[in-house]
Amino acid sequence: MFFVIGFAAGAWAPLVPFAKQRLALDDGALGLTLLCLGLGSIVAMPLAGALAARVGCRRVLIAAGVVVCLAFPLLATVGSVPLFAAALFAFGVGIGSLDCVINIQAIVVERESGRAMMSGFHALYSLGGFAGAGAVSGLLVLNVTLPGLAQAAAILMALATAAAAPGLLPRKAEDHAAPFAPPRGVVLAIGAFCFVVFLAEGAALDWSAVFLQAVRRVAPAAAGLGYAAFAVAMTNGRLVGDRLVTRLGLRRAVIIGAWVAAAGLVVATLGPGWISTVIGYALVGAGCSNIVPALFTAIGRQSAMPESQAVAAVSVLGYAGILAGPAAIGLVASATSLSAALLVVAALLAVVAIGATRLRV
Numbered sequence: 001m002f003f004v005i006g007f008a009a010g011a012w013a014p015l016v017p018f019a020k021q022r023l024a025l026d027d028g029a030l031g032l033t034l035l036c037l038g039l040g041s042i043v044a045m046p047l048a049g050a051l052a053a054r055v056g057c058r059r060v061l062i063a064a065g066v067v068v069c070l071a072f073p074l075l076a077t078v079g080s081v082p083l084f085a086a087a088l089f090a091f092g093v094g095i096g097s098l099d100c101v102i103n104i105q106a107i108v109v110e111r112e113s114g115r116a117m118m119s120g121f122h123a124l125y126s127l128g129g130f131a132g133a134g135a136v137s138g139l140l141v142l143n144v145t146l147p148g149l150a151q152a153a154a155i156l157m158a159l160a161t162a163a164a165a166p167g168l169l170p171r172k173a174e175d176h177a178a179p180f181a182p183p184r185g186v187v188l189a190i191g192a193f194c195f196v197v198f199l200a201e202g203a204a205l206d207w208s209a210v211f212l213q214a215v216r217r218v219a220p221a222a223a224g225l226g227y228a229a230f231a232v233a234m235t236n237g238r239l240v241g242d243r244l245v246t247r248l249g250l251r252r253a254v255i256i257g258a259w260v261a262a263a264g265l266v267v268a269t270l271g272p273g274w275i276s277t278v279i280g281y282a283l284v285g286a287g288c289s290n291i292v293p294a295l296f297t298a299i300g301r302q303s304a305m306p307e308s309q310a311v312a313a314v315s316v317l318g319y320a321g322i323l324a325g326p327a328a329i330g331l332v333a334s335a336t337s338l339s340a341a342l343l344v345v346a347a348l349l350a351v352v353a354i355g356a357t358r359l360r361v
Contacts, residue, residue: 001061001102001168002121004160006128008068008095011136011153015076018146023081036085038323040092041099042316046181048097049104049312057105058168060097065161067094069154076150100315104308105169107300118293119241126235183313185304189355190295191317193254196348197291198321199328200261200284203345204230206326208268208281211338216274226268229278230285237289245294251359253294258353261287265346269339291352292318298359 020030044064052060067090074087102121110117132153139149183191208226212218218225245253261284268280299310332341 001065001098001161001164002106002124003128003131004065004068004157004164005095005098005102006125006130007132007135007153007157007160008072008091008128010129010132010134011072012075012091013133014136014140015146015150019075019084022079023084025081029081033081033085033088035323036088037092037095038319040089041096042092042319042323044093044096045100045315045319046309046312048100049308049315052101052104053306053308056170057101058165058170060101061105061168062161062165064094064097064101065157067091068098069158069161072154072157073147073150076146096315096319100312103296103315104311107296107307107311108169110297111300116242116245116297118297119238119245119290122293123235123238123241126231126238130231130235181305181309181313183305183310183317186302186360187299187305187310187313189359190298190302190310191314193258193352193356194292194295194314194318195321196345196352197258197261197288197295198318199325200265200288200345200349202322202325203265203329203342204281204284207329207338207342208277211268211342212274212277215338216277218274222274225274225278226281229282233282233285234289237286238293241290241293245290245297250294250298251356254291254356254359255353257287257289257291257294258349258356259287261291262346262349262353263287265342265349269342269346287349 016030016034019025025033048060048064071087071091071094075084075091078084078087106118106121110121135156136149136153139152144152182188204227208230209223212223212226213220241253248256264280264283264285264287266280267283268277271277271280295314296311299314300307302310304310305313329338329341329345332344
């Protein structure tokens with residue numbers, strides 16, 4: 001199911017320019033419309049967490065998977081902005097519900113297995129993103145029609161969901177937590193850390209290419225090297241992350257990861273030449289790779305909030321970092337410079353590293 005979430009996000013990314021062209025949207029209108037996806041996710045997460053506590057993870061995950069599979073083809077076919085916004089909202093509801101509830105299940109599975117597994121789960125999300133983007137891009141090269149490739153992607157996600165269904169947890173949680181509860185205690189700290197890490201990931205996704213072009217003066221064709229280095233390093237870091245977390249422990253994994261990511265942003269921003277920027281973003285990916293998985297494991301060890309509430313609250317804060325972070329970086333960059341804005345993110349990562357020293361898990 002982690003793979004399905006990543007595949008859905010990766011498959012959607014290459015379709016954005018086609019949606020913009022089909023609906024005749026300018027950059028501002030497209031940006032506002034795309035917020036519907038994040039809004040759907042944020043609205044759905046606490047509701048999905050509470051529902052999973054009442055009816056079990058399996059039912060919620062299967063229902064959310066169906067919503068994603070039904071909404072995805074609409075993203076490639078609807079011809080009006082209101083319908084497109086509604087389809088994005090529904091797609092966001094499905095993705096947000098999957099993201100929240102599969103982490104609840106992952107916490108339970110990891111805890112009962114007695115060994116670190118969370119980084120491996122999140123690695124499947126990263127691999128799904130590569131697979132989704134690669135599959136859709138490949139079909140576009142083969143001149144497959146947009147409706148056809150969207151339906152093919154939806155069918156693949158449906159088959160993966162069906163294959164996963166027997167292994168999804170059917171049992172209900174012991175607590176019947178209310179869906180909406182502000183994070184408190186250690187959950188608030190974990191959520192704040194996730195917000196910063198997702199902010200850093202958003203900086204790599206949305207601003208690395210801009211930095212390479214505007215500051216390092218690389219050719220447009222090479223501007224994606226920064227994010228490519230980030231994504232590859234993050235995936236590889238997660239593939240070996242469970243062993244690292246076992247060896248280092250949760251707290252040290254978060255501390256070391258945050259320092260590495262902060263140093264990577266400093267190297268990317270202040271280092272000489274574009275090669276240092278690419279190396280820096282690889283360090284950011286490696287550093288960030290296991291922080292969020294480790295923090296979700298920490299949620300399973302805290303007692304300040306019911307598990308379903310805590311996962312939902314942290315997920316919402318993480319998505320808020322993804323949504324608001326890139327825009328905030330843009331505002332700071334416009335007031336100062338892009339380099340200064342990225343150094344602010346590096347400073348926030350250093351705060352995470354320092355704050356994690358007080359994390360008791």
